[in-house]
Amino acid sequence: MKSCLTPTEQYLGVTGLIMRLEYEQGQFTDVLDQIKNACFGTGAVVLHRRDIIDRNPPFHVLRDPSIGKHFDTELMALLTTAIYRVFTAIIDKKEHARRYTVWRFHPYHYCLTVLLERYVQWLENTDNVGDVLAESRGKKENMQLERAYQYLYRNGTDHVPATLFQKRLSTKEIKLRPKAANIAGLQMVDLIANPSCRGLICERTGVPMTALFGRQVLAILKRNKYLKSPVSGKIEGWGTKWLP
Numbered sequence: 001m002k003s004c005l006t007p008t009e010q011y012l013g014v015t016g017l018i019m020r021l022e023y024e025q026g027q028f029t030d031v032l033d034q035i036k037n038a039c040f041g042t043g044a045v046v047l048h049r050r051d052i053i054d055r056n057p058p059f060h061v062l063r064d065p066s067i068g069k070h071f072d073t074e075l076m077a078l079l080t081t082a083i084y085r086v087f088t089a090i091i092d093k094k095e096h097a098r099r100y101t102v103w104r105f106h107p108y109h110y111c112l113t114v115l116l117e118r119y120v121q122w123l124e125n126t127d128n129v130g131d132v133l134a135e136s137r138g139k140k141e142n143m144q145l146e147r148a149y150q151y152l153y154r155n156g157t158d159h160v161p162a163t164l165f166q167k168r169l170s171t172k173e174i175k176l177r178p179k180a181a182n183i184a185g186l187q188m189v190d191l192i193a194n195p196s197c198r199g200l201i202c203e204r205t206g207v208p209m210t211a212l213f214g215r216q217v218l219a220i221l222k223r224n225k226y227l228k229s230p231v232s233g234k235i236e237g238w239g240t241k242w243l244p
Helices: 021-040 049-054 059-063 065-081 093-099 107-126 139-155 162-168 184-205 212-224
Strands: 011-018 085-092 133-135 175-177 240-243
Touching: 011 107, 011 184, 021 059, 021 065, 021 184, 049 059, 049 184, 059 065, 065 184, 065 212, 085 093, 085 107, 085 184, 093 107, 107 139, 107 162, 107 240, 133 184, 139 162, 139 175, 184 212, 184 240
Parallel strands: 085 240, 133 175
Antiparallel strands: 011 085
16 A cells, blocks of 8 residues: 555556366366467466567467467467456555555455455356465565455355355365466466456556557456456446456
């Protein structure tokens, strides 16, 4: 919250992705590895959006027009055809600080709460049980995240009772894995999180979204990847949420 007055730090977005575990560990990982092997000669490369855009090693090979075009085409095809659902929550930290002079929810954990509320409700509606896996961010941040998750599991929220969290989440512990673990699902989130968040911010502020990659990803998400109301097909409030 201390950085909320800095323009580049005013907004925080957190994106979650739902994917069946057996699919993520099987077919999805296989297809992603095929793309990596074709472009980089190994499936051990861990995809990171910023490094891909900047063509930092090992993504410097994408400067070759033919390899770059092949990678972009195959990646967009995967984002389009893969089986998953997405939700993104964004908090305007500046507005949050202005509106709530006393109550101050940790921004990251506030977004996490909103995402997990929607996740367990989706699990309930589809009669599923699920895990929660997040990318490791550092010892202190991990401990805070673990405590926030455990609190939700034990106490629920004003909108979702603890009994539903306990019924639909398979464990009271959140799973944390580093980027180096080369987990396909985490790499998928890394690729779509920024475009999803930027899209919401641009719509809210009226600023055009200029990045081609971001616009392409956002179009895919809006078409059939965001969670939507089963009645109206509305995305806002289901697949996206603006806070506070």
